[in-house]
Amino acid sequence: MIDTTKYSILSKVNTPKDIKTLNQNEIKILCDDVRAYLIDIVSQVGGHFGAGLGAVELTVALHKVFDTPNDLIVFDTGHQAYPHKILTGRKEQLHTIRQLNGLSGFLKRSESEYDAFGAGHATTSISAALGMAEANKILLLKKKVVAVIGDGAMTGGMAYEAMNNAGINKSNLIVVLNDNRMSIAPNVWQIHNYFNEMIAHPEYKKLKDAVWDLTGKLDQFGDRIRKAALRLERGIKSVLTPGMLFEALGFRYFGPINGHNVAQLIKLFEYIKDLNGPMLVHILTEKGKGYTPAEEHSQKYHAATPFDKLTGKAIKVSSSIPSYTSIFGKALVEIAKENEKIVGITAAMPDGTGMDYLQNEFPNRYYDVGIAEEHAVTFAAGLATQGVIPVVAIYSTFLQRAYDQIIHDVALQNLHVVFVLDRAGLVGADGPTHHGVFDLSYLRVIPNMVIMSPKDEAELRNMLFTAVNYKKGPIAIRYPRGNAVGVELENGFNEIEIGSSEKIFDGNDLAILAVGNMVQYGKKVYEKLIEENISAELINMRFIKPLDENRLLEIANKHKTIVTLEENSLIGGFGSAIVEFFSDKKLKNDILRIGLPDQFVDHGTQAELHNILEIDPQGIINKIKNFINQK
Ligand SMILES: Cc1ncc(C[n+]2csc(CCOP(=O)(O)OP(=O)(O)O)c2C)c(N)n1
Numbered sequence: 276m277i278d279t280t281k282y283s284i285l286s287k288v289n290t291p292k293d294i295k296t297l298n299q300n301e302i303k304i305l306c307d308d309v310r311a312y313l314i315d316i317v318s319q320v321g322g323h324f325g326a327g328l329g330a331v332e333l334t335v336a337l338h339k340v341f342d343t344p345n346d347l348i349v350f351d352t353g354h355q356a357y358p359h360k361i362l363t364g365r366k367e368q369l370h371t372i373r374q375l376n377g378l379s380g381f382l383k384r385s386e387s388e389y390d391a392f393g394a395g396h397a398t399t400s401i402s403a404a405l406g407m408a409e410a411n412k413i414l415l416l417k418k419k420v421v422a423v424i425g426d427g428a429m430t431g432g433m434a435y436e437a438m439n440n441a442g443i444n445k446s447n448l449i450v451v452l453n454d455n456r457m458s459i460a461p462n463v464w465q466i467h468n469y470f471n472e473m474i475a476h477p478e479y480k481k482l483k484d485a486v487w488d489l490t491g492k493l494d495q496f497g498d499r500i501r502k503a504a505l506r507l508e509r510g511i512k513s514v515l516t517p518g519m520l521f522e523a524l525g526f527r528y529f530g531p532i533n534g535h536n537v538a539q540l541i542k543l544f545e546y547i548k549d550l551n552g553p554m555l556v557h558i559l560t561e562k563g564k565g566y567t568p569a570e571e572h573s574q575k576y577h578a579a580t581p582f583d584k585l586t587g588k589a590i591k592v593s594s595s596i597p598s599y600t601s602i603f604g605k606a607l608v609e610i611a612k613e614n615e616k617i618v619g620i621t622a623a624m625p626d627g628t629g630m631d632y633l634q635n636e637f638p639n640r641y642y643d644v645g646i647a648e649e650h651a652v653t654f655a656a657g658l659a660t661q662g663v664i665p666v667v668a669i670y671s672t673f674l675q676r677a678y679d680q681i682i683h684d685v686a687l688q689n690l691h692v693v694f695v696l697d698r699a700g701l702v703g704a705d706g707p708t709h710h711g712v713f714d715l716s717y718l719r720v721i722p723n724m725v726i727m728s729p730k731d732e733a734e735l736r737n738m739l740f741t742a743v744n745y746k747k748g749p750i751a752i753r754y755p756r757g758n759a760v761g762v763e764l765e766n767g768f769n770e771i772e773i774g775s776s777e778k779i780f781d782g783n784d785l786a787i788l789a790v791g792n793m794v795q796y797g798k799k800v801y802e803k804l805i806e807e808n809i810s811a812e813l814i815n816m817r818f819i820k821p822l823d824e825n826r827l828l829e830i831a832n833k834h835k836t837i838v839t840l841e842e843n844s845l846i847g848g849f850g851s852a853i854v855e856f857f858s859d860k861k862l863k864n865d866i867l868r869i870g871l872p873d874q875f876v877d878h879g880t881q882a883e884l885h886n887i888l889e890i891d892p893q894g895i896i897n898k899i900k901n902f903i904n905q906k
């Protein structure tokens with residue numbers, strides 16, 4: 276908890292109405308206070324960092340000029356909204372952010388009337404804001420609507436779908452493009468290259484200088500001509516800069532302007548807020564602005580664990596057990612060394628997915644397509660038609676974006692695409708927008724799809740090797756966020772027979788069928804039940820599709836009670852597959868499905884959430900005992 280009274284102006288600001296009365300100098304101090312407070316809090320509790328630092332002046336200017344919450348500000352993605360939370364009545368709670376029962380790490384309508392639209396996934400803001408702008412027309416409302424979107428989120432196709440629609444409708448909508456040239460990693464936005472080439476182009480420079488010299492010679496007309504020339508230069512720039520792209524989509528383009536000059540931002544927003552039609556304000560900012568380590572290493576400080584404010588060094592020592600992500604990244608390089616047909620694809624998440632290992636080793640076999648998951652999948656399908664083996668690494672939650680592409684472009688054509696779903700299961704602090712809890716359900720219904728989940732990092736390596744060599748169609752591997760188990764890794768790889776399972780422990784009283792990381796909980800449950808003289812046969816099913824049917828028939832004959840364990844929604848997940856199998860075979864066993872309920876799960880640590888949802892060992896045991904004792 277930080278005492279906010281030490282911030283001279285922020286201590287007097289609780290909601291945007293308190294900003295309206297501040298003068299220009301107090302506004303500047305408020306920006307410094309918000310930045311300092313953000314650094315204080317995130318250094319203590321961790322969270323998203325660089326983006327918020329880069330959005331301080333923008334956020335202050337927006338709440339200064341617009342009448343929020345009546346006027347609507349729609350932040351894209353939401354990780355940059357900590358300054359927004361500080362200025363909209365939540366500064367005292369900021370230290371609870373992303374913690375159980377604390378503030379959400381993103382925008383959440385149920386958390387605040389100032390959060391016009393929920394966020395978490397990128398590139399939704401313009402579409403949502405356009406909906407609000409059109410609602411204004413239909414309901415004869417007078418609300419101003421502003422979308423705030425980063426250059427990374429602008430690599431998502433939905434942004435152009437929305438802008439096209441806004442242009443056609445001539446909607447009253449302001450889009451602020453917060454351009455810091457960064458996504459999480461350096462951004463892959465071709466517009467940046469165009470912009471750089473144009474401004475750097477000698478012809479552009481000659482033209483600009485010629486105009487400037489000309490006005491110098493006509494100095495008897497003094498500044499009037501120079502000002503006209505400046506307008507001309509701006510006109511040329513807006514033709515030659517990204518402005519042309521947005522102007523073509525029907526947006527009036529303003530910029531690029533300095534996104535850290537709060538006075539200039541206020542002046543511009545005051546000038547445009549009552550104009551009609553779609554407008555785009557292009558601001559240039561620095562991710563991590565105001566905190567040197569975050570300015571110098573903005574990819575590293577995109578999100579931070581608690582750190583020493585003076586040195587920037589992380590306080591928590593990381594575990595010696597490797598993450599599943601790093602195991603995947605290293606294994607992919609090992610396998611790619613022996614198979615030149617393999618390429619890796621990420622949707623703007625190279626280090627989050629571990630694809631950065633391939634990027635470093637084989638840069639010309641690595642693709643960062645931007646925040647464009649839909650494109651990533653169909654791009655992979657195109658590669659696969661030519662015999663290339665694409666490994667598409669996309670978080671479980673973000674792969675939801677590309678559902679039709681998986682069905683229509685990959686599975687229907689039975690193309691060999693390897694899907695690697697990191698962050699499968701409950702991810703923890705990022706909460707319901709990021710939990711990867713539906714992939715077993717959404718993939719299992721797709722014909723031709725093979726789905727497997729490793730019990731530990733050694734099995735992950737072999738599953739990746741198996742998937743790359745499968746060749747008969749689409750195949751997916753899913754594993755959780757965080758550290759693996761800490762088992763010994765073998766040298767090389769062993770292919771796993773598709774649809775095969777593995778007996779971990781024998782037992783006579785009941786059978787536990789587990790997939791993925793839940794096998795580890797199954798082991799703990801086995802050990803605790805043995806202490807109570809209950810012997811549970813534990814099977815690592817490995818494949819959610821196809822199922823090991825021979826194993827299931829053997830289990831059905833041997834045990835009356837069967838328990839399934841998965842970290843996925845129970846609806847349509849692994850347990851559902853087992854129930855379907857037993858029903859189709861007219862088998863009369865008692866089946867207890869343990870997994871995630873039909874609800875959105877809030878944020879907290881993974882352990883806290885497992886405990887609350889009773890999918891941790893003790894919760895599983897309680898459920899098994901209750902089930903066995905049921906009449
Ligand atoms: C659909 C989707 N894919 C990936 C992500 C992961 N992600 C979160 S923030 C981010 C980069 C956003 O870059 P930008 O919009 O430029 O914002 P900045 O962090 O630079 O302020 C990415 C890729 C996401 N939130 N949503």
Ligand SMILES: CC(=O)[C@@H](O)[C@H](O)COP(=O)(O)O
Nearest residue numbers: 354395578627698702705756
């Ligand atoms: C805002 C966003 O979507 C990403 O920053 C995400 O929070 C990353 O998740 P991990 O921390 O699990 O990589």
Ligand SMILES: [Mg+2]
Nearest residue numbers: 425426427457
């Ligand atoms: Mg950016």
